[in-house]
């Protein structure tokens with residue numbers, strides 16, 4: 001998950017908390033959560049399709065910026081990554097390059113917003129993240145086809 005989120009490597013207690021969140025989200029039912037890089041500065045939380053694994057990174061925790069992607073909680077962030085794994089297991093294609101990767105990111109956040117253990121704030125942040133990525137996708141697409149509107 002890219003954005004201006006936390007960069008500081010996670011403590012053992014933070015990693016343990018994330019494993020707890022992962023269990024509550026039923027993450028282990030989709031794929032493992034690998035914590036081996038989480039204590040490294042600047043490590044990224046991401047789903048790796050080839051290894052069918054979510055890697056826990058420093059950016060699982062929010063940053064100071066106010067956009068949805070930066071402010072969403074560790075729970076919302078892990079729900080987003082779990083959603084990538086969930087969608088991969090169901091055979092959804094995942095465009096790797098922009099702008100269409102933005103649609104995949106939006107759909108992952110929207111799908112994650114339906115997960116039962118989430119608070120209303122986490123749901124709202126995931127829906128707002130999906131909206132922001134759709135707005136970005138539309139802006140890219142309009143730039144590509146300036147005469148069509």
Ligand SMILES: [Zn+2]
Pocket residue numbers: 001080081084105108
């Ligand atoms: Zn994502």
